[in-house]
Amino acid sequence: MTYKVLVSDPVSEEGLKILREAAHVEVVQQTGLSEEELANVIGQYDALIVRSQTQVTAKVIERADRLKVIGRAGVGVDNIDLPSATAKGIMVVNAPDGNTISTAEHTFSMLMALARRIPQAYLKLKQHIWDRKAFVGVELNGKTLGIIGLGRIGTEVAKRAKAFNMTVIAYDPYLTPEKAEKLGVHYGQLNDVLKQADFITVHTPLLKETRHMISHDQFKLMKDGVYILNCARGGIIDEDALYEAIITGKVAGAALDVFEEEPATHHRLLELDQVIATPHLGASTKEAQKNVAIDVCHEVLKALEDQPVKNAVNLPSIPAHIFKKVEPYFLLSERLGSFVAQAAVGAVKEIHISYAGELTDLDVGPLTRNVIKGVLSYHLGLQVNQVNAPYLAKQREVQINEQKTSSSGGFTNLIEVRLVTTQETKRVAGTLLNGYGARIVKVDQYSIDVEPTGHLIYVRHYDRPGVIGRVGTLLGSHDVNIATMQVGRSDVGGDAIMMLTVDKPVSKEVLDQLSDLPEIKSVIEIDL
Ligand SMILES: NC(=O)C1=CN([C@@H]2O[C@H](COP(=O)(O)OP(=O)(O)OC[C@H]3O[C@@H](n4cnc5c(N)ncnc54)[C@H](O)[C@@H]3O)[C@@H](O)[C@H]2O)C=CC1
Numbered sequence: 001m002t003y004k005v006l007v008s009d010p011v012s013e014e015g016l017k018i019l020r021e022a023a024h025v026e027v028v029q030q031t032g033l034s035e036e037e038l039a040n041v042i043g044q045y046d047a048l049i050v051r052s053q054t055q056v057t058a059k060v061i062e063r064a065d066r067l068k069v070i071g072r073a074g075v076g077v078d079n080i081d082l083p084s085a086t087a088k089g090i091m092v093v094n095a096p097d098g099n100t101i102s103t104a105e106h107t108f109s110m111l112m113a114l115a116r117r118i119p120q121a122y123l124k125l126k127q128h129i130w131d132r133k134a135f136v137g138v139e140l141n142g143k144t145l146g147i148i149g150l151g152r153i154g155t156e157v158a159k160r161a162k163a164f165n166m167t168v169i170a171y172d173p174y175l176t177p178e179k180a181e182k183l184g185v186h187y188g189q190l191n192d193v194l195k196q197a198d199f200i201t202v203h204t205p206l207l208k209e210t211r212h213m214i215s216h217d218q219f220k221l222m223k224d225g226v227y228i229l230n231c232a233r234g235g236i237i238d239e240d241a242l243y244e245a246i247i248t249g250k251v252a253g254a255a256l257d258v259f260e261e262e263p264a265t266h267h268r269l270l271e272l273d274q275v276i277a278t279p280h281l282g283a284s285t286k287e288a289q290k291n292v293a294i295d296v297c298h299e300v301l302k303a304l305e306d307q308p309v310k311n312a313v314n315l316p317s318i319p320a321h322i323f324k325k326v327e328p329y330f331l332l333s334e335r336l337g338s339f340v341a342q343a344a345v346g347a348v349k350e351i352h353i354s355y356a357g358e359l360t361d362l363d364v365g366p367l368t369r370n371v372i373k374g375v376l377s378y379h380l381g382l383q384v385n386q387v388n389a390p391y392l393a394k395q396r397e398v399q400i401n402e403q404k405t406s407s408s409g410g411f412t413n414l415i416e417v418r419l420v421t422t423q424e425t426k427r428v429a430g431t432l433l434n435g436y437g438a439r440i441v442k443v444d445q446y447s448i449d450v451e452p453t454g455h456l457i458y459v460r461h462y463d464r465p466g467v468i469g470r471v472g473t474l475l476g477s478h479d480v481n482i483a484t485m486q487v488g489r490s491d492v493g494g495d496a497i498m499m500l501t502v503d504k505p506v507s508k509e510v511l512d513q514l515s516d517l518p519e520i521k522s523v524i525e526i527d528l
């Protein structure tokens with residue numbers, strides 16, 4: 001099978017060659033597509049690689065029927081409709097580490113250019129005007145830099161500011177006073193930063209919570225003559241409020257690398273002499289572009305090959321060494337989910353999954369996702385995968401409960417799935433036998449030993465002499481060959497079950513005839 005990858009923004013060839021060199025990948029580069037054009041072609045592709053220009057909207061995702069992964073060669077994923085991607089089961093991966101230094105250096109270049117009005121002076125000189133009076137700047141030395149969002153980039157900006165003898169005060173919901181002390185920055189709440197800083201720079205992602213987090217009220221709290229920088233995302237700072245704050249003299253100058261709408265060639269902020277700007281160049285260095293392209297192409301390749309990825313944005317990431325330990329249980333966990341969904345009657349309300357034995361030491365999150373996938377796939381089909389299974393369960397108000405227990409029933413590892421429906425509770429448990437593969441070892445209260453694969457017939461009956469023979473004869477008379485048969489009972493003469501593995505699917509007619517046999521309580525066919 002050949003995977004088709006569409007690269008819809010300029011991405012460094014040094015990364016793309018990883019994909020080109022992979023035997024089973026075809027890379028197509030097509031930049032500048034409109035939403036409509038992208039929506040029209042996306043159905044042919046297994047992966048899409050973008051930077052910040054391509055808008056991967058709900059409309060595009062709706063048509064992305066083959067798409068397995070969207071790779072973002074950079075950090076911000078605000079141009080990708082994540083809820084739509086998750087709902088459709090499309091993994092989104094980014095490359096968060098490769099452009100940190102470039103963006104921090106760009107921010108610092110902007111800070112210095114802003115303080116010394118270098119772009120304005122340069123423009124004048126290009127117009128052959130030697131003006132030394134109009135461009136008196138301010139020093140950074142001894143000033144306070146307020147950083148909002150002390151993540152990768154914010155932290156690198158802080159380091160550079162300290163080297164310039166600036167005082168740094170930062171606000172980040174994940175920053176504690178202890179961590180701040182370690183980094184040599186002052187710890188503050190948002191308002192402390194706004195009130196104390198001479199220069200304020202934002203380095204948060206653009207989220208619902210950060211959109212316009214700097215607006216009219218926040219400008220009011222700032223010192224008169226404050227300088228503002230945004231090399232993160234347009235929209236974190238309310239552009240209308242910034243415009244007003246510059247016009248009224250509250251803000252002495254602003255440096256912007258990003259805008260609410262890009263490209264922003266005719267923005268009114270650009271008319272103001274106090275504003276210096278670059279066209280979203282934070283990550284535009286040879287080094288950063290090489291780094292992010294290599295990182296994202298590796299990740300996309302892994303996602304296409306169902307290997308663990310490090311930087312999935314809509315899936316918890318699992319380190320490769322942990323993945324290796326849980327991967328052998330993937331099939332078992334999914335099949336247990338599928339078994340119980342097929343065996344139970346009624347609408348699914350709750351899925352309880354418990355892990356015992358050596359599984360208690362592992363990150364079982366991926367297994368839980370597989371169980372949910374197994375349950376939901378029975379009703380929802382192929383659209384369910386590891387990415388969207390929890391989302392689809394939540395959307396249907398199915399409650400998920402994962403726990404680890406010490407009762408492994410003597411098995412080295414045990415996964416038990418209990419499905420609660422509107423009509424009943426069904427249990428199944430399975431284990432991975434060293435050297436023998438997966439086994440279902442318990443169905444409800446009955447102990448059995450069945451490989452979770454192929455066509456199973458699950459018969460509930462009364463424990464009476466002759467039942468097994470009658471079932472065998474009936475199936476035989478319809479040319480159905482029984483590969484394996486397991487029986488289990490609670491008490492002699494009481495309730496019992498039969499689990500048959502047959503070589504081919506059994507028709508509804510035959511199943512009905514089986515149900516009509518005396519002593520048979522129910523017959524369910526299960527395909528695994
Ligand atoms: N101009 C450019 O070319 C580039 C821009 N960026 C932008 O910079 C952003 C930050 O990048 P990184 O530092 O790599 O990300 P990061 O995830 O390492 O840091 C973001 C920080 O913002 C904090 N944060 C979240 N909500 C907050 C809030 N309400 N108030 C204060 N802090 C908040 C987070 O806790 C986190 O520590 C990216 O999301 C991206 O939008 C990134 C690279 C290049």
Ligand SMILES: O=C(O)C(=O)COP(=O)(O)O
Nearest residue numbers: 051052053074075076283
């Ligand atoms: O990585 C990010 O978040 C960036 O903003 C960089 O954007 P770009 O890849 O240069 O379009």
